[in-house]
Amino acid sequence: MHSKVVTMKDAIAAHVRDGDTLVIEGFTHLICFAAAHEVIRQRRRELTLARLTPDVIYDQMIAAGCARKLIFSWAGNPGAGSLHAFRRAVEARPAELELEEYSHFGMVTRLSAGAARLPFGVMRNYMGTDLPAANPLIRTVNCPFTGETLAAVPALNPDVTIVHAQRADHHGNAQVWGLMGVQKEAAFASKRVIVVVEELVDESVIRADPNRTLIPGLIVDAVVVEPWGCHPSYAQGHYDRDNEFYVAWEEISRDPGRLRAYLDEHVYGVTDRAEYMRRQPALAERLGARPRICAGVSYGY
Amino acid sequence: MHSKVVTMKDAIAAHVRDGDTLVIEGFTHLICFAAAHEVIRQRRRELTLARLTPDVIYDQMIAAGCARKLIFSWAGNPGAGSLHAFRRAVEARPAELELEEYSHFGMVTRLSAGAARLPFGVMRNYMGTDLPAANPLIRTVNCPFTGETLAAVPALNPDVTIVHAQRADHHGNAQVWGLMGVQKEAAFASKRVIVVVEELVDESVIRADPNRTLIPGLIVDAVVVEPWGCHPSYAQGHYDRDNEFYVAWEEISRDPGRLRAYLDEHVYGVTDRAEYMRRQPALAERLGARPRICAGVSYGY
């Protein structure tokens, strides 16, 4: 099979289009900032951005003018404060960003249903909350056995999903360890899938430990090799989360001028992630992981 | 926390009761024959046996008179022929075994719903088949968004589930590699859970590679250490499947007298799995796995 390895520039150019519903997933872990920055550089517009936790990554895309709508469940800067570009857009009159809002369980259920290509998913949830009043897509369904009323949410099937993994082969068979979030569900739910990795490995590395494979190559459209592609998020076994940057974002994003300057310097001002890292030589030293390697298991018979 | 490690005899005596719905799961891999043999020795009666593939393990329990009802999706002897004790019971007039029958996807969906404590699960399935006519518990539900009609099956919540794993600590935190079947779903769906392992390990072994944990100790009631507990099924990395025995079962089970003699010798005639293995010294040599150990990954940060 031919290799799917391309540059981030080519992957975004080929697979992310204006008006798309885009998911860049990863719960705290493996959030692919490198992909978001390339989307910003290529000036994609009118995107519907979906993600459980919009996080700093979508705050940057909102600030850069990429987003028309946000589908989400928690829009804060974890442990540090607010996402101010998001807040400015939502608190503006009229609002500059359309919102479609669930809880985490609701978003997980939407993506799980999408991944299974079912039109809806079911939960025991949302009794007593005002969320269904705020979002008419939170509905109910009755159990055909017990008659109980349960919460129902519609499947979410993004146009394109970008997930970051520790390693993949050149067909996109991707392995992840540490927190797995909803990456698998988002990828299977999506029409197109880009896998970004810390390390490109031979197929034999994947085949040596098949239980670690989270995303099979047969659903992957492009593979991008981008070490440090998650910074300021992290990749277990490779580098730590840059908590200092998350704290700093509170001040940067509060001031539209500083936010613009940040984007100019670190997004528009570099051509790719390699240059982003070259410009910040202290990052690798400060955040590089100390190895802590587990024992292997036997697949023999 | 106190240890949950007990003998198989004590685990079955404490947790499997006459009339229970019992699941011993494992798809080809990790089918715990040692547990079934102890259930037979303790002469449990009126059990509802649920499993995707009843396999030789339930054929033995049916022959031994443990079962009142079978919930299943494929009742054959894979690659070898029929389950003749099962067939005799079903083809008898009147039938000696009640059947409740789905497809694999239906059983998976029942256990997934049970594990999530939802009353039903949804599939796009069963159009055009006679299964809903044979089983009134296969129903339909309408999507509250698209109006589509989908198949619905009720949750399955067993009284007790027994799963086999390669290793666990003494709280029952269990790790599995190779085929995982529906073990996790069955365990979470169940009121009581027995975990049987090839190897009891220190908690630190589990904590060194947390992504391999399939069943958390907090849902486990008893841990049984039973090397070779799956024979003639297999445990990846420990021993191969005994295909010769599966082929031999075709002849053994076809003849009620031979089947009885088999149970007398290998089930009633031994006190536990250790004795079963001592009586068949050639098994370990013939089926022991050659090691094929994968590399570990780094959990550092």
Add this chain to the structure above:
Amino acid sequence: MMAAVAARELRDGEVTFVGIGLPNLACNLARALHAPNLVLIYESGAIGAAPDRLPVSIGDPSLVTGSLMVCPMADVFQLFLQNGRVGVGFLGGAQIDRWGNINTTVVGSYREPKVRLPGAGGAPEIAVHARRVLVISRLSARSFPAEVDFVTSPGQRSHGRSRRELGMPGAGPVKVVTDKAILESDPSTGEMVLTALYPGVAVEDVERGVGWPLRVGAALDTVAGPTGEELRLLREVLDPRGLYLS
């Protein structure tokens, strides 16, 4: 020969849902010949398996060792099959009828069967969701009745309703490979019609093996006999002990 004929139906790179026995042989033969990039999926959870021995069951350990991915069965059915990722599935059964409906449940009535068969397994969902289904079965009047006793897996028409009316995503059984001939579903009616004969087989031989008035397709081909390479691979490499070719 059935294995060789079925192997020829597989396209390189196709995602194939493999059953045990002849389908497994056919897939591995195709991998060794024209389709080295065939992706083998087993309902047991092995994705991209590369077995180094002939697996006796679909849960054989050799399907795990060296495969690309091993996933829970829920993923196999939800994320691969129902998601529409499976290009071709193989099915067989005790009875196959004029419309490609397959019975693996009972001979006789469901409540009081003459013969109790294993049941559905994963066949109904393969029949519903695989983009197309290949059926493999030896020809005999007993195995090819006009109407099956029990529809376990739906074919092109079930109880008078077409797949389209029933809302099934996949194309269903498009081809039946037997030991004497190939039947294909008529695109307009869904009926299984004779489209190719094995060398030395007459139309009458096939007619005797099916329980309905068999229609013959507009173009009646002759299936090429197995090549030396096909036979060598099957007999010497893939099934040297004659497990499935006996």
Add this chain to the structure above:
Amino acid sequence: MMAAVAARELRDGEVTFVGIGLPNLACNLARALHAPNLVLIYESGAIGAAPDRLPVSIGDPSLVTGSLMVCPMADVFQLFLQNGRVGVGFLGGAQIDRWGNINTTVVGSYREPKVRLPGAGGAPEIAVHARRVLVISRLSARSFPAEVDFVTSPGQRSHGRSRRELGMPGAGPVKVVTDKAILESDPSTGEMVLTALYPGVAVEDVERGVGWPLRVGAALDTVAGPTGEELRLLREVLDPRGLYLS
């Protein structure tokens, strides 16, 4: 002190759904003192975490390394929370009302908010499914209105209907730990009533911090001040940099 008081509420061996900040401190304090076998579950998928540094987020890598299990988020919500395996959950919010309803969505109206807050996260499902919920929040009239602007997470009564009427499995917010006092839900009405004061705090101080006519429980306790060991652990071991205790 709030962390110490919350820690005392946890029982050894309990399965605890942990949020970041004070709940995390409280859980780790309890683990160091009377509850060494507390099982910490984070919505990120870390089960039985044993962090060797103070995690700044609920997805911190230190929650993964050395944990008992790491699972997909779907499992956290379906198999742990909805399955009823979580004994106690922690919640906080910008507004908490008389019935323990919590608002983390908006101040003002939903369509035209004065302040847009982060939103629901996993809080509604914790409020519905955890066997009981502990709320932690500093006392102020702005934070404790008679009625929240938006019910993100349901308390004991929401829009006039009780948890039982609404069919919620868990007991909901049974206790609110503040920096001045402890409120508890009245078992018959669900209303949050004053049941214990911190040393040196008067009932009037608490009344001024809530936006409804506060009822005082039958027995009004005094909360024991933090012990030397509690303070030492919090200040020297658990949060030496004063990340949450500043």
